[in-house]
Amino acid sequence: MDDSVHSRPRVPETLGTQTLNFTLNGEPRTLDVAPNAVLLDVLREQLGLGGTKKGCDHGQCGACTVHVDGQAMNSCLRLAVMCEGQQVTTVEGLARDGELHPVQQNFLECDAYQCGYCTPGQMMSATALLNDERIGTDDASVKEAMSGNICRCGAYKNIVEAIQKSRVQLGHDATRKEGAA
Amino acid sequence: MRTFAYSRADSVDHAAHRTMPHAAFVAGGTTLLDLIKLDVLKPENVVDINALPLKRVERLDDGRLKIGALVTNTDLAHHPEVKSHYPVLSEALLAGASTQLRNMATTAGNVMQRTRCPYYRDPAAKCNRREPGSGCDAIDGINRMHAVLGGSDACIAVHPSDMCVGIAAIGATLTLQGPDGEREVDFADFHRLPGDTPHIEHDLADGELITAITLDAPLANAGSHYLKLRDRASYEFALASCAAQVVLDGDTIREARLALGGVATKPWRCSDAEAALVGQVADKASFERAADIALKDAQACEHNGYKIPLARQAVVRALRNAARGETPASETQESQA
Numbered sequence: 001m002d003d004s005v006h007s008r009p010r011v012p013e014t015l016g017t018q019t020l021n022f023t024l025n026g027e028p029r030t031l032d033v034a035p036n037a038v039l040l041d042v043l044r045e046q047l048g049l050g051g052t053k054k055g056c057d058h059g060q061c062g063a064c065t066v067h068v069d070g071q072a073m074n075s076c077l078r079l080a081v082m083c084e085g086q087q088v089t090t091v092e093g094l095a096r097d098g099e100l101h102p103v104q105q106n107f108l109e110c111d112a113y114q115c116g117y118c119t120p121g122q123m124m125s126a127t128a129l130l131n132d133e134r135i136g137t138d139d140a141s142v143k144e145a146m147s148g149n150i151c152r153c154g155a156y157k158n159i160v161e162a163i164q165k166s167r168v169q170l171g172h173d174a175t176r177k178e179g180a181a
Numbered sequence: 182m183r184t185f186a187y188s189r190a191d192s193v194d195h196a197a198h199r200t201m202p203h204a205a206f207v208a209g210g211t212t213l214l215d216l217i218k219l220d221v222l223k224p225e226n227v228v229d230i231n232a233l234p235l236k237r238v239e240r241l242d243d244g245r246l247k248i249g250a251l252v253t254n255t256d257l258a259h260h261p262e263v264k265s266h267y268p269v270l271s272e273a274l275l276a277g278a279s280t281q282l283r284n285m286a287t288t289a290g291n292v293m294q295r296t297r298c299p300y301y302r303d304p305a306a307k308c309n310r311r312e313p314g315s316g317c318d319a320i321d322g323i324n325r326m327h328a329v330l331g332g333s334d335a336c337i338a339v340h341p342s343d344m345c346v347g348i349a350a351i352g353a354t355l356t357l358q359g360p361d362g363e364r365e366v367d368f369a370d371f372h373r374l375p376g377d378t379p380h381i382e383h384d385l386a387d388g389e390l391i392t393a394i395t396l397d398a399p400l401a402n403a404g405s406h407y408l409k410l411r412d413r414a415s416y417e418f419a420l421a422s423c424a425a426q427v428v429l430d431g432d433t434i435r436e437a438r439l440a441l442g443g444v445a446t447k448p449w450r451c452s453d454a455e456a457a458l459v460g461q462v463a464d465k466a467s468f469e470r471a472a473d474i475a476l477k478d479a480q481a482c483e484h485n486g487y488k489i490p491l492a493r494q495a496v497v498r499a500l501r502n503a504a505r506g507e508t509p510a511s512e513t514q515e516s517q518a
Contacts, residue, residue, distance in 0.1 A: 018187060035187030035227070038214065058215050059282055071255075071284040077214045078285065079207070081187055082229060125280065134259045135280075147415035148279020 018081045025093030033080045040064045040075040043090060051091035051120045055150070062149030065121035066090050072128035074148075091120035094127065102169045103127050106162040114153035122149045126163045130170055137167065182218050189229045196233065197358045197390050201226040206390060208251055209285040211278075212294045220304050221295075221311055235289075235392055238262060244398030250289035250391050254278070254344065257288055266399040269424050272407035273347030279416045289391035291344045292355070292371070293383070297418055298327065298338035309335040310379040325484040326418070329492070330476075331446035336379035337482065339443060340372060341418050346442035347407055349450045350424035352397035359389035368394070372447035400436060403428045404506030408499040410443070410491060419443030421492040423499035427463065429506075434458045434467065439475060439500070444492045451475040454496070463504040465497065472496035 017032040024047070033042050040057075043049045043066070052075055055063030059074040066075045067089040094101040103126050106112070113119040129135050129145045136142075142160055151159065190196035196206065205224035207213050208231060216222040235249035238260050246262055257263055258274035278286065286294075300306040300318040307316035319327055319337055327337040353368035371384050385391070409422040422442035428435045437458040441449040454475040461467040472493040479489045 016186075034184075036182050036184050036217075038182070057218065059211055059279075062279065062281060065281055072281045073285050074211070074281045077209075077211050077282075079187065079210060079214065079227075079229075082207070082210065082231060129280070134255075144415050145280050148281045 020081055020084055022083045022085060023087045025089055035079070035081060037080045038076055039066070039078045039080045039083060039088070042080040043075065049090055049092050053117055053120055055118070055121075060150070061118070061121075062125060063118050063121040065124040065149065067124060067128055070128065070131065072125045072148075089124075091123055094123065101127065102166045103130070103162065106165045106169075107159070110158045110162040110165060111155070112158040112162040113151075113155050118149060118151045118153075122146070122151065122159055125149050126159070126166070130163065130167055139164065182214075183220065183223060185217070185224050185227045187227050187229065189232055191232060193233055193235070193358050193390065193392055196228060196230055197388055198360050201228070204228055204388075206230050208287040208290045209253070209282075211282050211286050212290065216295060216302070219302055221302055230390065241395070246396040246399075248288050248394045248396065250287060250393055252288045254283040254286045254288070254291060255280070257344075258283065267347070267351055267396060269350060269405035269407050269426060270344070270347040270396070272405075273343040273409075273422075273424060276407060276409040276419075276422070277343035288344070288394055291342055292391065292394065293385075294342055295382075296338035297341045299323075301338055310338060310375070310382070313378070313380045320482060323484060324482040326420070327482060327485050328446045329444050329479040329481050329485055329488045330441065330449055331374050332480065333375045333377065333379070333446075335377055336375035336446065338375070338379070338446060339418075340445065340447045341443075342448065343407070343409060343419065343422060343442060345372075345448035346422055346424045346440045348394065348396065349440035349448040350405075350426055350438040351399075352438070354395045354397075355391055356393040356395065357385060357389045358392045359386055363392075368448075369450055375446050400426050400428055400438065403436070403438075404503045406499045406502035408495050408502070410495055421488055421495045423492070423495040425496070425499035425503040427458075427500060427503040429463055429504060432462050432464075434461050434463050434504070437471075437500070439471065439496065441475065441492055441496070444479070444488050451496075458500075463500075465501070468497040468500040468504075469493075471500060 053063035055061035057076045059077040064075040135145045204226040235251040237249045258271045301308045306318045328339045355366045403426040405426040407424045409419050411417040424440045426438040437455045439451040454471040
């Protein structure tokens with residue numbers, strides 16, 4: 001790669017926009033985005049979906065976690081234009097027909113949050129890991145898989161409880177489990 | 182975030198032939214976008230290579246494993262070939278970053294990731310790596326996280342990858358595609374020591390693209406272990422890490438592979454220590470001698486002296502576990518610690 005990327009900044013005079021076609025929470029969407037717009041900012045600023053949170057903006061806190069093609073990703077480190085043709089799910093896409101996703105319901109019931117700022121990201125990582133057979137089902141594996149989501153209120157113990165409770169419930173409801181991705 | 186032009190490469194030739202000024206390829210984006218936001222990297226053109234057909238993992242006839250540049254860290258860690266024949270690489274990958282970042286980050290992107298030195302990441306600080314000739318604020322600064330091996334008067338920044346430490350202990354070849362065609366580079370020669378030119382981090386020319394990383398054939402009957410020591414239990418860079426592979430003949434070591442992370446300016450293969458292990462009894466005394474050899478050239482600054490005994494102990498423990506051919510439960514917990 002070009003080592004001169006460190007130096008000589010010369011900002012292009014015109015940015016232009018790029019057309020992005022993707023599926024957002026199950027709905028096909030087309031919109032024009034700036035080439036340097038990250039997915040997080042497009043979701044929040046351009047599409048008005050404020051559930052996905054901006055914490056560190058550098059991939060260190062996990063508050064911005066969404067699913068891209070079913071996989072948990074940091075939306076702050078992904079250009080929106082890179083999502084062309086992909087399926088993006090945000091926390092707004094978890095509930096179905098007015099009914100909370102079991103993970104959402106169990107976060108409520110297990111008191112798995114205090115201030116709530118990290119909660120959408122926690123729930124997106126939680127729903128992704130419950131759908132991922134490569135991740136172990138014991139508490140230690142859950143903690144390891146969730147370590148990219150920081151909770152400054154320290155609700156970790158109850159978050160693990162909410163996830164494991166959801167796992168048991170989802171085990172009896174395969175359709176719902178599929179739908180969560 | 183600063184502006185740049187964005188385009189998509191639709192073929193490897195297209196990507197490699199289109200030499201643009203101040204261009205950067207983007208795959209996972211986890212390093213590039215982070216550093217553009219910090220104003221450390223300033224590309225004018227960002228070329229998205231995610232559509233390129235570089236996502237295959239294939240076993241070659243000679244027993245080597247060819248990994249496409251765009252295979253994600255998650256997919257590589259869980260790939261059946263890697264889990265069964267290169268468990269040390271799987272362990273190293275899963276010890277790195279977070280679930281989200283591993284889902285995004287790619288194999289070649291991991292090789293190309295930049296140092297986490299806080300002075301490199303701060304455009305207000307002096308950094309020869311970011312701005313040649315400006316000086317190094319780390320050498321007389323807060324250098325607790327910095328390198329004790331491979332540093333120079335110009336730079337002591339650590340290469341942050343776990344994956345690369347696993348690959349260094351396996352041996353590999355990089356395939357590079359450039360405007361003038363394809364060439365291969367030994368993985369051990371790809372990353373450069375900082376010397377007087379820390380801004381030249383690797384052996385990749387303008388317009389060249391890493392298309393594949395081919396692992397050497399697996400060591401038959403090897404036990405292996407990746408031990409990572411860090412400040413918190415997960416999602417943290419290594420203070421010291423060690424990838425070890427050991428092949429035993431009874432109690433005698435027939436072959437050994439050893440690499441260090443978290444303590445060096447590049448993924449650090451310990452060839453002298455490997456050679457000293459061959460023919461020795463696999464016991465604590467041999468492992469300690471190998472550790473002494475691995476760290477014999479280590480040089481500490483004010484705050485990172487602790488890394489020398491830490492890395493020494495990481496070598497002893499990783500070799501012990503590799504020689505046992507199994508990872509004790511307590512060690513698994515600690516290595517994830």
